[in-house]
Amino acid sequence: MEAVSAAMIEVEDLDDTALLAAASAAERADRVVQLTKLRIADEWCVRHPATTDAGTATWGDTGLPGLSDCEASLGGDGSPAVAAFVAEELGAAMGTPPGPRWG
Amino acid sequence: MGLMADALDLRHRLPHLWAKVKAGEVAPYKTRRVATDTRSLPCEAARWVDEELAARVDGFGVPTVERLVALAAARFAPEEQAEKERQSRSQRYVRLTHPRPGEDAGTSYLEAAGNTQDLTAFYNLLCEEAKRLGRLGDTDDYETRKVTALGVIAARQGPSSSPRRPRTAGG
Numbered sequence: 001m002e003a004v005s006a007a008m009i010e011v012e013d014l015d016d017t018a019l020l021a022a023a024s025a026a027e028r029a030d031r032v033v034q035l036t037k038l039r040i041a042d043e044w045c046v047r048h049p050a051t052t053d054a055g056t057a058t059w060g061d062t063g064l065p066g067l068s069d070c071e072a073s074l075g076g077d078g079s080p081a082v083a084a085f086v087a088e089e090l091g092a093a094m095g096t097p098p099g100p101r102w103g
Numbered sequence: 104m105g106l107m108a109d110a111l112d113l114r115h116r117l118p119h120l121w122a123k124v125k126a127g128e129v130a131p132y133k134t135r136r137v138a139t140d141t142r143s144l145p146c147e148a149a150r151w152v153d154e155e156l157a158a159r160v161d162g163f164g165v166p167t168v169e170r171l172v173a174l175a176a177a178r179f180a181p182e183e184q185a186e187k188e189r190q191s192r193s194q195r196y197v198r199l200t201h202p203r204p205g206e207d208a209g210t211s212y213l214e215a216a217g218n219t220q221d222l223t224a225f226y227n228l229l230c231e232e233a234k235r236l237g238r239l240g241d242t243d244d245y246e247t248r249k250v251t252a253l254g255v256i257a258a259r260q261g262p263s264s265s266p267r268r269p270r271t272a273g274g
Binding site: 031034035037038039041042044045074075076077078079080082086087088090091094096 | 104106107108109110111112113114115116124125127130131132134135141142143144145146149
């Protein structure tokens with residue numbers, strides 16, 4: 001991450017070779033970050049399975065009772081259900097709004 | 104949220120891609136694209152896409168993902184696909200357009216809209232024929248050879264009412 005931030009500040013000072021090297025480094029760093037996010041979300045799902053007490057997270061969850069009109073769980077056919085509202089918790093920690101259009 | 108749904112589906116529906124992305128062999132955004140695009144498909148369809156993509160040693164692009172997802176939908180979710188087909192059948196056609204005056208007199212346009220499996224089968228046949236022509240020494244680029252392949256396949260189907268023109272370089 002240090003290399004990326006440095007490159008963002010000093011791109012004007014880099015020659016073409018260094019700029020391409022910075023692009024390559026940024027892409028590698030981005031992949032690491034994206035994979036880390038996936039692994040965190042995976043672990044969060046593993047830790048918070050749906051239970052009868054906790055309810056089930058769905059795309060329609062609004063946080064308001066009675067407004068959950070979409071009963072499909074987060075993942076597709078064959079993926080286990082996840083406890084209700086844990087997606088909102090993770091989204092809040094990451095600063096992304098909940099819902100299918102974000103995250 | 105999309106991230107959690109993608110992670111869930113990668114672990115449970117796309118296990119080969121999940122292993123590859125964790126090993127750094129596939130870009131995470133591509134695997135998330137596969138997870139999102141296969142979301143509405145049955146589990147066995149997602150598994151099939153997973154195996155097909157993971158078997159591609161040289162990696163894959165978004166067009167490949169889109170094509171495999173369409174094929175998986177046709178194979179594994181036939182009822183849903185049949186309903187979509189009923190809705191879209193009115194939009195099916197094969198259209199041949201000849202050049203208008205002033206355009207290149209030797210160039211026509213062939214466009215088809217229809218069943219994914221049929222069109223993919225024909226398109227794959229074209230690509231195979233184009234590759235074969237390349238191996239036989241046709242030096243045209245791949246796209247041009249695919250067009251040439253149309254004529255080769257037409258000729259192979261037997262006597263045609265359409266007059267055959269002699270092949271010329273670049274034509």
